[in-house]
Amino acid sequence: MSNIIFADEEEAIGKINIDDLYDKNMKRDLKQVALFNKMLNRVHKRIQTNTRMKRNEKYIWFLVPEFLFGEPVYDQSDCIAYIISKLVENGFYVRYVHPHSLFISWEQWIPSYVRNEIKKKTGKVINEKGQVISDAKADTDEPDDSDPNSKLLHQNTANNSGGKKQYTPIGQYKPSGMVYNPDILEKLEKKITFKN
Incomplete structure (x- = not known):
């Protein structure tokens, strides 16, 4: 039939459900996340294997494949971003090397x-x-x-709790002693008087 002429009244009155339009996208996105989690599990297994086999090496290189057999095509860059975010969230040091390599290290981690x-x-x-x-x-x-x-x-601190120090204003200050020791001044005076 034509799009303009409706066969019955139900077709004319019916509304479209917008949520149905997004159902396919939601299913596709859920499959993508499941695939990304499979890839993340591969990384985790590789890290565990490397830790068991090479105790002194605390890093791995992981190549993210362009496709997986038996799985739908996925966006490799989205997968790499997902893996990096999850590993960094877990405490790993991750660096991306173009086009699809990841350097993953746990050297800086303190047990x-x-x-x-x-x-x-x-x-x-x-x-x-x-x-x-x-x-x-x-x-x-x-x-x-x-x-x-x-x-x-x-x-x-103990210095501050002892009480506040009392200071004298400059205008009221009267010196109480001499700068030089009086014994030294007497010796100097005796030397000067004997020489005359």
Whole structure:
């Protein structure tokens, strides 16, 4: 039939559901994400295998294939971006090398048992990347001796709690002593008087 002439009234009154238009796109996107997760699992397996086989190497090179047999065609750049974001979110150091290579490293990661030992020995809590999160000394009222500003800016030190110092204005100042020792001046005077 023609698009202009309707066969019955139901066709004329019916509305189009816009959500149905997006169903195909949603299904395609879900398949893409499932495929990207398969690729991410391959990367994880490769990392685990490399860790088991080569204990001293804490990096891998991963080539993202252009296609997978038995899988629909996918956008390789989207897959690379997805893998990079997930690995960085997981704590890996990832660098992309054109056209489809990924350098993945976990050398900078500090394991939890090392972090616990550092916390026991130094009292400092560090994160996975070695940055100091908190210091046990900072929680107490004692200032840290390694920080030069701690004594300047810390309000509860023993020097400040002793009381406020009293200062005399310059106009009211009267010197109480001499700059030179009086014994030295007497010796100098005796030497001068004997020479005459």
